[in-house]
Amino acid sequence: MEIKQPELVYLEGENRCPYTWSTGETVGAFLTALRDHRKILGGVCAGCGTVIVPAVSYCEACASPVDEMREVGPKGVVMSWARVPEPFDDAPLPAPFRYVLVRLSGSDTSMVHVAPDDGRIKVGAIVTPEFREERRGSITDIKWFVPDGGQGGGDD
Numbered sequence: 001m002e003i004k005q006p007e008l009v010y011l012e013g014e015n016r017c018p019y020t021w022s023t024g025e026t027v028g029a030f031l032t033a034l035r036d037h038r039k040i041l042g043g044v045c046a047g048c049g050t051v052i053v054p055a056v057s058y059c060e061a062c063a064s065p066v067d068e069m070r071e072v073g074p075k076g077v078v079m080s081w082a083r084v085p086e087p088f089d090d091a092p093l094p095a096p097f098r099y100v101l102v103r104l105s106g107s108d109t110s111m112v113h114v115a116p117d118d119g120r121i122k123v124g125a126i127v128t129p130e131f132r133e134e135r136r137g138s139i140t141d142i143k144w145f146v147p148d149g150g151q152g153g154g155d156d
């Protein structure tokens with residue numbers, strides 16, 4: 001008896017799912033401070049005192065709620081970085097640029113952001129955020145982190 005292989009059927013389509021997300025009290029305060037005051041707020045954990053940036057509602061270390069907001073930075077230290085030499089879909093910047101892991105002054109955690117492709121962006125480098133003129137309450141209200149002292153110069 002011959003077993004007939006089933007025919008594979010493929011359907012092509014596209015799912016789009018626009019949505020509105022309520023940021024909540026803690027993330028909302030973080031984003032509002034970026035937009036309205038060009039300030040970066042950390043959330044302070046009620047349980048262990050960790051200052052978390054970007055601020056979130058609950059501590060990843062001990063699961064306690066964040067019950068206080070505290071200004072951090074604006075300067076920070078590059079903890080790690082990666083160069084993006086080629087463009088890719090939905091990249092945050094035209095290539096080349098760098099992803100950076102920045103620990104802001106007064107923060108106990110590091111945040112991922114972007115930086116220009118500048119040779120001064122290295123582990124241990126001091127960087128400062130450059131805010132966009134038009135801000136909308138988003139992490140991208142910080143355009144990028146630039147080497148302390150400004151842009152320009154510096155090669156690998």
Ligand SMILES: [Zn+2]
Nearest residue numbers: 045048059062
């Ligand atoms: Zn904690």
